Amino acid sequence: xxxxxxxxxxxxxxxxxxxxxxxxxxxPLAEDEGSQEGDSTGDGGQSLVIGSxxxxxxxxxxxxxxxxxxxxxxxxxxxxxIGNREAYMAGLxxxxxxxxxxxxxxxxxxxxxxxxxxxxDAVYAExxxxxxxxxxxxxxxxxxxxxxxxxxxxxxxEFDLASIADLAPHAPNMxxxxxxxxxxxxxxxxxxxxxxxxxxxxFKPLDAxxxxxxxxxxxxxxxxxxxxxxxxxxxxNDFVALExxxxxxxxxxxxxxxxxxxVTPEVEEALNTVSAGLTTENLTEMxxxxxxxDPADVAREFVDAL
Amino acid sequence: xxxxIWAWLSDPTNWSGSGGILAQALxxxxxxxxxxxxxxxxxxxxxxxxxxxGRGRVVLVNAVSAFRAIPSLGVLFIxxxxxxxxxxxxxxxxxxxxxxxxxxxxxPILSGVYAGIGQVDPAxxxxxxxxGMTSWQQLWQVEVPCALPLIxxxxxxxxxxxxxxxxxxxxxxxxxxxxxxxDGQANRAxxxxxxxxxxxAALALLIxxxxxxxxxxxxxxxxxxxxxx
Amino acid sequence: MTALGTDLGEVAxxxxxxxxxxxxxxxxxxxxxxxxxxxxxxRRWLTPPVIVGTGLLYTIPSLALFVLLPGILGTQILDPINxxxxxxxxxxxxxxxxxxxxxxxxxxxxxQAATAMGYGPLRRFWAVELPMAVPVISAGLRVAAVxxxxxxxxxxxxxxxQLGLLFTDGFSRSAMGPIVVGVLxxxxxxxxxxxxxxxxxxxxxPWLRAART
Numbered sequence: 001x002x003x004x005x006x007x008x009x010x011x012x013x014x015x016x017x018x019x020x021x022x023x024x025x026x027x028p029l030a031e032d033e034g035s036q037e038g039d040s041t042g043d044g045g046q047s048l049v050i051g052s053x054x055x056x057x058x059x060x061x062x063x064x065x066x067x068x069x070x071x072x073x074x075x076x077x078x079x080x081x082i083g084n085r086e087a088y089m090a091g092l093x094x095x096x097x098x099x100x101x102x103x104x105x106x107x108x109x110x111x112x113x114x115x116x117x118x119x120x121d122a123v124y125a126e127x128x129x130x131x132x133x134x135x136x137x138x139x140x141x142x143x144x145x146x147x148x149x150x151x152x153x154x155x156x157x158e159f160d161l162a163s164i165a166d167l168a169p170h171a172p173n174m175x176x177x178x179x180x181x182x183x184x185x186x187x188x189x190x191x192x193x194x195x196x197x198x199x200x201x202x203f204k205p206l207d208a209x210x211x212x213x214x215x216x217x218x219x220x221x222x223x224x225x226x227x228x229x230x231x232x233x234x235x236x237n238d239f240v241a242l243e244x245x246x247x248x249x250x251x252x253x254x255x256x257x258x259x260x261x262x263v264t265p266e267v268e269e270a271l272n273t274v275s276a277g278l279t280t281e282n283l284t285e286m287x288x289x290x291x292x293x294d295p296a297d298v299a300r301e302f303v304d305a306l
Numbered sequence: 307x308x309x310x311i312w313a314w315l316s317d318p319t320n321w322s323g324s325g326g327i328l329a330q331a332l333x334x335x336x337x338x339x340x341x342x343x344x345x346x347x348x349x350x351x352x353x354x355x356x357x358x359x360g361r362g363r364v365v366l367v368n369a370v371s372a373f374r375a376i377p378s379l380g381v382l383f384i385x386x387x388x389x390x391x392x393x394x395x396x397x398x399x400x401x402x403x404x405x406x407x408x409x410x411x412x413x414p415i416l417s418g419v420y421a422g423i424g425q426v427d428p429a430x431x432x433x434x435x436x437x438g439m440t441s442w443q444q445l446w447q448v449e450v451p452c453a454l455p456l457i458x459x460x461x462x463x464x465x466x467x468x469x470x471x472x473x474x475x476x477x478x479x480x481x482x483x484x485x486x487x488x489d490g491q492a493n494r495a496x497x498x499x500x501x502x503x504x505x506x507a508a509l510a511l512l513i514x515x516x517x518x519x520x521x522x523x524x525x526x527x528x529x530x531x532x533x534x535x
Numbered sequence: 536m537t538a539l540g541t542d543l544g545e546v547a548x549x550x551x552x553x554x555x556x557x558x559x560x561x562x563x564x565x566x567x568x569x570x571x572x573x574x575x576x577x578r579r580w581l582t583p584p585v586i587v588g589t590g591l592l593y594t595i596p597s598l599a600l601f602v603l604l605p606g607i608l609g610t611q612i613l614d615p616i617n618x619x620x621x622x623x624x625x626x627x628x629x630x631x632x633x634x635x636x637x638x639x640x641x642x643x644x645x646x647q648a649a650t651a652m653g654y655g656p657l658r659r660f661w662a663v664e665l666p667m668a669v670p671v672i673s674a675g676l677r678v679a680a681v682x683x684x685x686x687x688x689x690x691x692x693x694x695x696x697q698l699g700l701l702f703t704d705g706f707s708r709s710a711m712g713p714i715v716v717g718v719l720x721x722x723x724x725x726x727x728x729x730x731x732x733x734x735x736x737x738x739x740x741p742w743l744r745a746a747r748t
Contacts, residue, residue, distance in 0.1 A: 051694075054694070054703060054707060055707055056704075056707050056708045059704065059707075079613060079694065079696060080694075080700065080704070081691070081694055081700055081703050081704055081707075082613065082693075082694030083491075083492075083692075083693060083694050084492055086492065086493065086494040087491075087494075087612070087693070087694065088694075090494075090612045091611075091612055091613045091694075094611045094612060095611065096611045096612060096613035096614065097613070179492065180488055180489040180491075180492035180493065181492040181493050183489060183492075183493060184493040184495070185493075202324070204479070205479070205485065205488070205489050205492070206479050207477065207478070207479070207706070207707065211386075211387070211390075211706055211707060211709045212386075212390070212399075212478060212479050215390040215391060215398065216398075216399075216479070218391070219390075219393070219394050219395060219398045220394065220395065221395065221396065221398065221399065290708060291708060291709065291710065292710065294537065294541065294542050295708075296542060296545075297542075307606065371677070371681065371729065372722070372726075374678070374681045374682060374685065374725075375681045375684060375685060375721065375722045375725030375726065375729075376685065376718065376721070376722060377684070377685045377688040377698075377699070377702070377717070377718060377721040377722075378685065378689075379688050379689055379691065379692075379699055379702050380688060380699070380701075380702045380714055380717050380718040380721065381718065383702050383703075383705065383706040383714050384711065384714050384715065384718070386706070387706065387709060387711055387714070388711075466593070466594065469594075470593075470594060470595075470596050470597075473596040473598060473599075474596075474597075474598060474689060474692075477692060484596075487596060487598055487599055487602075488598075491598070491602050491692075491693075496602075496603065496606065499599060499602060499603065500599065500603055502599070503595055503596055503599030503600075503603065506594070506595075506596050506599070507591070507594040507595050507596075510594040511591070511594060
C-alpha cells in the first residue's frame with residue numbers, strides 16, 4: 001500500500017510540475033504573453049515580436065503597433081517594458097524582438113555619435129544613413145516627443161530661467177535628475193556640459209518614467225530634471241520645460257524601427273497608416289488617458305478610429 | 307571579462323568621491339543597519355512572546371510564510387507611490403525602501419527567536435521555576451541566553467537578505483552599492499555592474515563574519531558544544 | 536475582464552510564465568541538490584566546501600545574475616532561460632543544506648536495519664533514506680518555492696515577461712492598480728506552490744498520517 005501511494009504521488013508531482021511548466025498551454029519560452037493578437041503558439045517562425053522601452057509612452061506606441069498589425073492579419077506578440085535603448089537594441093540585434101517604436105533623434109545619435117542634424121527631415125535622412133543593413137525604419141510620424149529639461153515654476157522665477165542656457169551660472173549649485181543612462185549618454189549629462197557648459201553639482205540617477213523625477217522636483221531633491229515633453233505631469237505640476245536653443249535634443253519623431261527581414265508589404269502598410277495618424281496632440285491626449293486605463297485599451301481605441 | 311571587472315575594481319578613481327565605492331558601501335551599511343534595527347524591534351518582542359507563552363504559534367508560523375511570499379519589488383513600488391508625494395527631502399526616497407527592507411528582515415528574525423525559545427530544554431525551565439524565578443526572570447535569565455544561537459542565526463540571515471535586497475532599492479533612487487548595478491545596467495557598463503555585484507556579495511559575507519564573531523563573543527560558552535551537532 | 540484597471544487575461548498569461556520561471560528551477564534545483572547534499576553528508580571533508588560554496592551563491596544579487604548570465608551562457612539577452620538558470624542556482628543554494636540535514640536526520644539504526652535486510656547503498660538511499668528525509672526536504676522546498684516566486688518578479692527590471700512586469704508598468708504610469716494586482720497574484724501563486732508541496736508531502740509520507748490517527 002505504502003509503495004503504491006508513493007508511486008502515485010511521484011507521478012502526480014511530475015504531472016503537476018509539467019503542467020505548471022506549460023502554463024498557458026503554449027510554448028512558455030516564446031515571448032508571447034501580454035499580446036491581444038495571435039495565438040500563444042508563437043514559435044518564432046512567423047510571429048512578429050514587438051518590444052517597448054520602459055516608459056509609458058513607448059509601451060502605448062508598441063500597443064498601437066500591435067493592434068494595427070493584428071488588424072492587418074499579421075501574427076504578433078509583445079514583449080514590453082524591456083528597458084532603455086541600450087537594452088532593447090541588444091534585443092533587436094540578437095533577434096529577441098523584431099519591432100520597436102523609436103524616436104528619430106536619439107536613435108540617430110545612438111547609431112552615430114557624430115550626427116549633427118536637428119530638424120525633422122534632416123534627422124530622418126541622417127538616420128537612414130546610419131542604420132545597419134539588418135535594421136529598417138519605416139515612415140516617421142508627425143508626433144514628436146523630446147527629452148526636455150524641466151524646472152519648477154518657482155525655480156524658473158527665482159533664477160529667471162527660460163532656456164537651458166540660462167542655467168549656466170546656477171548649475172554649480174543645482175542638482176540634476178534623470179534616468180541612469182543620462183550619466184553617459186551624449187543627450188544627457190555629457191551633452192549638457194559640452195553644448196551648454198553646464199556643470200551641475202551632482203547628477204542624481206532616477207527612473208526612466210517620470211514618477212520619481214516629478215516627485216524629486218516637487219520635494220526639492222533635484223532642481224532640474226529630465227521629463228519627456230509629452231508627459232502630462234509637466235502641465236499638471238506647472239513645471240517649466242526649458243527651451244533648447246542649441247538643439248541638443250534634436251527632432252524626435254516617432255518611427256517604427258524594425259528588423260529588415262521582418263518587413264512585408266502588409267507590415268509596412270499597417271505601420272505607415274499608424275504613423276500618418278499620429279500627431280503630438282493626440283499622443284499627448286492618449287498619455288493623459290493612459291494614467292488611469294490600460295494602454296492596450298487606449299491603443300485599441302486609437303487604431304479603431306484611424 | 308574577469309580582467310575588465312578587475313580593472314574597474316582596482317581603479318582608485320572608482321573608490322573615492324561622493325559616488326565612489328567607499329561612500330556607497332557605507333551608505334549601503336547605514337541603510338541595511340537601520341532596516342535590521344527596525345526589523346528586530348518588531349520581530350524580537352513578538353518572537354519572545356510567542357516562544358515564551360506558546361500563544362499564537364499557528365498564526366505566527368503561517369504569517370512568517372505569508373510574509374516571505376510578498377514580492378519586495380512590488381511592495382517597494384507601492385510604498386514609493388504612496389509615500390513619495392507625502393514626504394519631503396531625502397526621507398522621501400529613503401523611507402519607502404527602509405520600510406520594505408525592514409519588512410523583508412522580519413520573518414527570519416521572528417522564526418529564529420521563536421524557534422530558539424521553543425527549543426529550550428524543558429528541564430532548564432522547570433529548574434528555573436523550581437528556583438522561584440518569576441516568568442520574566444525565566445525569560446531573560448534562562449530562555450533568552452539558551453536561545454541566543456538561533457536568535458543570532460535569525461539576525462544573520464535577516465541581515466544577508468536585507469543587504470542583498472537593498473541593491474534593488476536603487477531602482478527607486480536609493481543610494482548604496484545597488485547604484486553600480488542599476489547605473490551599470492542602464493549604461494551597459496557590465497564591468498561596473500559585475501564589480502558592484504561582487505562588492506555586494508563581499509559586503510554580505512563580511513557582515514556575516516562579523517555576526518559570527520559577535521555570536522561567539524555573546525553566546526555562553528556552556529551552550530556552544532550542545533548546539534554543535 | 537479587468538480588475539483595478541488591469542486586464543486579467545494578461546495577468547493570467549504573466550502568472551503562467553511566472554509559475555514556469557519559478558517552478559522549473561525548483562524541480563531542477565531539487566534534482567541537483569540531492570546528490571550534492573548526499574555527498575556533503577557522506578564525505579565529511581567535503582561538507583564545508585559544499586555547504587559554504589552553495590551558501591555563497593545566495594549572496595549574489597539576483598538582478599546582477601539576471602543581467603550577467605547572458606554574457607556567461609551566450610544566451611539571448613531577453614531569453615527567459617537566463618532567469619531559469621539564475622533561479623536554479625538560488626534553489627540549489629537553499630536546498631543543498633536542507634537535503635544534507637534531512638538525510639542526516641535518518642537514525643543510524645534504520646540505516647543499519649536496511650543494510651541488514653540486504654539493501655545495497657543505492658537501493659537503501661531510494662527506498663529508505665530519501666523517503667524518511669522527505670519531511671525535512673519538503674520544509675526546505677517550501678521556503679525555496681515561496682522565495683523563488685518573490686524573486687522571479689525582479690526579472691521585470693530586465694524585461695522578462697512575468698507578474699513583475701505589472702510592477703514596473705504600474706510604477707512608470709504612477710498607477711497603483713496593476714502593482715496591487717501583481718502583488719496579490721504573486722502571493723496567490725506562492726500559496727498554490729506551498730499547497731502543492733504540502734499535498735505531495737502528505738502523499739509521500741503515509742506513515743506520518745498513520746501515526747497521527
